[in-house]
Each structure stands twice: as C-alpha cells, then as structure tokens.
Amino acid sequence: MSLTGVDKDFDNLTVTMTADFDSPVEEVWRLWADPRKLERWWGPPTYPATFERHELRPGGEVVYFMTSPEGEKYYGWWNVTDVHEPHSLSFTDGFGDGDGKPNPDLPTTSAAVRLSERDGGTRMVLVSTFASREAMQQLDEMGMTEGMSLSIGQMDALLAE
Amino acid sequence: MYNQMVVHNERADRVFQALADATRRDILRRCGQEAASVSRLAEAYPMSFAAVQKHVAVLERAGLVSKRRSGREQLVSAVPEALREARRALDELEQTWRGRVDRMAGLLAEPPRRTQEGTDR
Numbered sequence: 179m180s181l182t183g184v185d186k187d188f189d190n191l192t193v194t195m196t197a198d199f200d201s202p203v204e205e206v207w208r209l210w211a212d213p214r215k216l217e218r219w220w221g222p223p224t225y226p227a228t229f230e231r232h233e234l235r236p237g238g239e240v241v242y243f244m245t246s247p248e249g250e251k252y253y254g255w256w257n258v259t260d261v262h263e264p265h266s267l268s269f270t271d272g273f274g275d276g277d278g279k280p281n282p283d284l285p286t287t288s289a290a291v292r293l294s295e296r297d298g299g300t301r302m303v304l305v306s307t308f309a310s311r312e313a314m315q316q317l318d319e320m321g322m323t324e325g326m327s328l329s330i331g332q333m334d335a336l337l338a339e
Numbered sequence: 340m341y342n343q344m345v346v347h348n349e350r351a352d353r354v355f356q357a358l359a360d361a362t363r364r365d366i367l368r369r370c371g372q373e374a375a376s377v378s379r380l381a382e383a384y385p386m387s388f389a390a391v392q393k394h395v396a397v398l399e400r401a402g403l404v405s406k407r408r409s410g411r412e413q414l415v416s417a418v419p420e421a422l423r424e425a426r427r428a429l430d431e432l433e434q435t436w437r438g439r440v441d442r443m444a445g446l447l448a449e450p451p452r453r454t455q456e457g458t459d460r
Contacts, residue, residue: 180444181437186429191355193433197440201447209443219442287432302440306432 192307199300203293206300207264210234210291217242225252230278234261240269241278253278259288267291354421357401362386363394367417370404374416 183196199206209215213229221227221244231241240256253274260268272286292303357363362384369375369383381391395415398404402421406413 181440184433184437186433191429193429193436195433195436195440197444199444199447205447206443209446215446219439219446222438302443304436304440306436 192305195302195304195306197302197304198296199302200298201300202298203295203300204264206293206302210267211263227254234258234263234267236260241274243274243278251276255280260290265293353401354403357397357403360394360397362391363398366391366394366415367398367403370415371417371419374407374414376409376412376414378412380415 180197180199181195182198183194185194186192187194209219211234213232216232217227217229220229220242224247225244227242227244229240229242231239233239236258238258238261240258241253242255243251243253245251253276254271255274255278256269256271257280258267258269260266268288268290270286270288273281275281288307290305294301294303358367365383366380369380377392377395378388380395381388384391395404395406398415399406402418404415405418406415408414
C-alpha cells in the first residue's frame with residue numbers, strides 16, 4: 179500500500195498525507211513535472227485533467243481544465259510559490275472562470291509536496307490546506323494556527339454538546 | 340460531483356472566513372451554550388452594539404448562527420451543522436488526494452513505455 183498515513187487537522191484546516199513509493203525520487207518528481215504524466219493522475223477518471231500551461235518555477239502559472247462526462251470544461255489553476263527540483267513544490271490551487279482565468283470569488287487550497295529518499299524508494303509528504311488566501315492570512319494573524327485561540331475542532335465539540 | 344465540490348467549498352470558505360476573527364469565535368461559543376440576545380452579547384465586548392451586530396451578521400451569512408425574534412429582542416443561537424459542513428469539505432479534500440495518490444502509485448507501477456498513445460489530448 180502506497181498511502182501510509184493520513185492526518186486531518188481540523189484546527190489548522192489541513193490534510194497531511196504520507197505515501198511511500200518504490201520508485202526513485204526523480205521518477206515521482208516527473209509525475210508532477212511532466213504535464214503529460216500529471217494529467218494522468220490529477221483528475222479522477224471521470225473528470226480527466228488537461229494541462230494547458232505548466233510553469234514549474236516560483237511565480238509560475240499552471241492552467242488546466244477537467245472535462246466532465248457530459249463534456250463540460252471546468253478550469254483550475256495553480257500559482258506556483260516554491261520549487262526545489264526534485265524535492266519540493268508548493269502551490270496555490272484554485273478554480274477558474276470559463277476562460278481559465280482565476281476566479282477570485284472561489285476559494286483556494288494550497289499544497290506543499292515534499293519528496294525524500296527512503297529505503298531506495300520515495301516518501302511523499304503532502305500538506306493540503308483548505309482556505310482562501312484571505313481566510314488563511316486572517317487565521318494566521320489571529321494566531322488560530324498557533325492553537326492560541328479556540329479551535330474549530332474544540333468549537334465543534336462544544337457545539338455538539 | 341465537481342459542481343457540488345465547488346458549492347461545498349464556497350460554503351466552507353464562508354465558514355472559515357467567519358471563524359477567522361476572535362470576537363466572532365467568542366460570540367459563537369456563547370451562542371452555542373444558549374441563545375443570547377444581540378444586546379446581551381454587545382455588553383460582553385468593548386465595542387458598539389452596531390459592531391457586534393455586524394459580527395453576528397457575518398456569522399449568520401456563513402450559516403453559523405441563526406436569529407429569531409423574541410418579543411423586542413433578537414435571539415442568536417449557533418447552528419452546529421455549519422461546522423460539520425466545514426468538516427465535510429476537509430473530508431472531500433482528503434478523498435481527492437487519496438484518489439490522486441492511488442493513481443500516482445498506479446502510474447509508477449506501469450512498465451516503462453515511450454509515450455502514451457491515444458490518451459494525449
């Protein structure tokens with residue numbers, strides 16, 4: 179089994195996944211760096227992704243669309259924030275409008291991928307954060323991510339009482 | 340499915356934004372214990388009645404609280420379902436990545452070949 183750990187953190191609004199692959203780091207990196215490979219796994223089989231633009235450098239843009247079974251296109255984009263080939267990649271992932279331009283009204287998630295060598299294979303750690311840029315910034319400012327204030331998890335428990 | 344995800348995310352996003360403020364989190368906590376009137380809530384914070392009313396409105400738009408009239412007062416109470424919805428959005432994000440990791444593993448397990456004929460668009 180390649181997926182070795184899943185951690186959902188309701189306080190920080192993140193999902194952290196750890197996966198171990200038998201393949202070397204460079205090969206796993208190519209799944210991200212080669213758009214033809216990337217589109218074979220990014221979208222589910224029913225919504226395959228097509229990458230129109232793929233610039234893996236800080237500030238670079240990635241534009242893709244997913245095609246529904248009915249043939250409708252749904253655009254998505256990445257804003258690449260950090261790249262250290264072949265070990266790490268960070269980007270913001272959002273929805274686009276009909277032309278593929280980022281739609282600022284729709285929320286974004288951000289992803290940080292780290293690849294490291296492990297037992298001749300590769301360990302991939304992925305941290306995906308669910309929040310709009312604005313909300314995330316606000317959360318940081320409020321110290322919510324430091325766990326200083328009442329967390330969503332605690333609040334949920336409280337409200338469930 | 341994809342549309343649903345967008346709608347879900349939008350709603351969850353409103354929840355997260357509403358929660359990104361200490362006063363609003365505190366208001367939510369108070370209303371979670373028992374329904375509180377806006378005027379009673381206003382007494383608890385060093386800010387104007389109007390400011391507290393604004394915070395309540397943000398929480399209400401996010402679906403985190405609901406308001407009802409009781410005589411001359413407006414009672415505010417927490418809606419726990421909205422927080423559960425935010426949790427569901429996180430669950431969906433997890434499912435999305437689970438699927439991706441599975442497909443990555445599938446691709447890596449494929450015997451090496453030169454190009455993928457017929458699947459390139």
